[in-house]
Amino acid sequence: MKKLLFQFDTDSQASVFDQVVGYDGGADHVVPYARVTPEQIGALVEGAIFTRAPKDKKNTALFLGGSDLAAGEALMSTIQGRFFGQFRVSLMLDSNGANTTAAACVAWLSHGRSLRGRRAVVLAGTGPVGQRVAAMLALEGAEVCITGRQLERTHAATQAMAARFGVEVAALAAPDAQTRAQAVSRAQIVVSAGAAGVVLLSQAQWCDLPQLELLADANASPPAGIEGIEMADRGVLRHGKTCYGPLGFGALKLALHRACISRLFEQNDLLLDAREILAIAKQMIP
Numbered sequence: 547m548k549k550l551l552f553q554f555d556t557d558s559q560a561s562v563f564d565q566v567v568g569y570d571g572g573a574d575h576v577v578p579y580a581r582v583t584p585e586q587i588g589a590l591v592e593g594a595i596f597t598r599a600p601k602d603k604k605n606t607a608l609f610l611g612g613s614d615l616a617a618g619e620a621l622m623s624t625i626q627g628r629f630f631g632q633f634r635v636s637l638m639l640d641s642n643g644a645n646t647t648a649a650a651c652v653a654w655l656s657h658g659r660s661l662r663g664r665r666a667v668v669l670a671g672t673g674p675v676g677q678r679v680a681a682m683l684a685l686e687g688a689e690v691c692i693t694g695r696q697l698e699r700t701h702a703a704t705q706a707m708a709a710r711f712g713v714e715v716a717a718l719a720a721p722d723a724q725t726r727a728q729a730v731s732r733a734q735i736v737v738s739a740g741a742a743g744v745v746l747l748s749q750a751q752w753c754d755l756p757q758l759e760l761l762a763d764a765n766a767s768p769p770a771g772i773e774g775i776e777m778a779d780r781g782v783l784r785h786g787k788t789c790y791g792p793l794g795f796g797a798l799k800l801a802l803h804r805a806c807i808s809r810l811f812e813q814n815d816l817l818l819d820a821r822e823i824l825a826i827a828k829q830m831i832p
């Protein structure tokens with residue numbers, strides 16, 4: 547029986563990246579849909595859950611993507627609401643790669659050490675990746691704060707995390723270099739999750755911070771989000787801080803995305819969101 551992955555994307559064009567990884571993760575056929583909304587998802591879900599016998603339903607799976615995390619989360623809730631009894635298929639949420647990217651980053655940060663009680667700042671933590679990094683750090687027991695250029699938007703992101711994961715994350719407006727430097731001044735962990743190519747912290751702003759232990763940068767488009775971190779850094783010591791660059795944890799991100807797709811086809815009732823994807827990422831680090 548063919549393994550079918552239905553790729554529901556909330557953007558106007560379905561992601562090619564997600565389609566390629568769908569095949570690499572083991573799907574025989576990836577069927578992309580664009581501009582998917584909760585209002586018109588019903589018929590698509592029915593097509594997925596009513597077509598195969600219970601023992602065969604594990605060969606059908608759903609992947610939710612697109613650049614808007616809130617839209618992806620809304621789709622996920624609506625789809626789950628349509629499932630009942632055995633009439634369900636496995637489902638993964640990874641809008642903008644947020645879950646797999648954040649999980650790879652946090653899995654490396656927590657590898658061989660506990661993050662419990664550590665003070666963490668996620669710079670530009672309002673985007674999909676930053677929100678998931680912050681939520682996962684909080685789930686690991688860190689005291690987390692996210693920054694954004696506008697307090698209202700930053701607050702909205704922390705409220706969304708509280709509602710979804712029951713975590714308390716603080717919000718701080720840090721619109722310029724000076725306020726961002728202030729935000730990280732007492733942090734033990736700093737993760738930069740800003741938009742591609744945006745520099746959020748200069749080397750001079752972090753290299754002498756005595757309490758800073760761990761630094762990670764998600765931005766893979768030069769210039770780096772945190773100056774002084776190299777793209778391929780994976781646990782490299784710089785100025786006494788352990789550094790992770792976007793390619794340093796990007797290898798795990800890709801392998802993790804594939805592994806998650808593969809697991810979707812092992813059962814018909816797997817739900818993969820932040821917690822579950824982080825757990826898989828941790829298992830994958832040797």
Ligand SMILES: NC(=O)c1ccc[n+]([C@@H]2O[C@H](COP(=O)([O-])OP(=O)(O)OC[C@H]3O[C@@H](n4cnc5c(N)ncnc54)[C@H](OP(=O)(O)O)[C@@H]3O)[C@@H](O)[C@H]2O)c1
Pocket residue numbers: 642643647670671672673674675676693694695696699700739740741742743744764765766767792793795796799
């Ligand atoms: N390493 C990997 O494997 C991997 C995988 C996927 C994504 N990424 C990278 O991860 C990063 C985060 O991804 P994302 O999709 O969450 O990013 P995003 O939504 O494009 O941007 C994240 C945040 O950056 C802030 N921002 C935008 N322009 C800015 C500017 N000019 N100055 C300061 N802040 C600005 C915004 O926050 P405010 O408006 O609230 O300030 C925004 O919410 C990106 O660099 C992306 O390329 C890496």
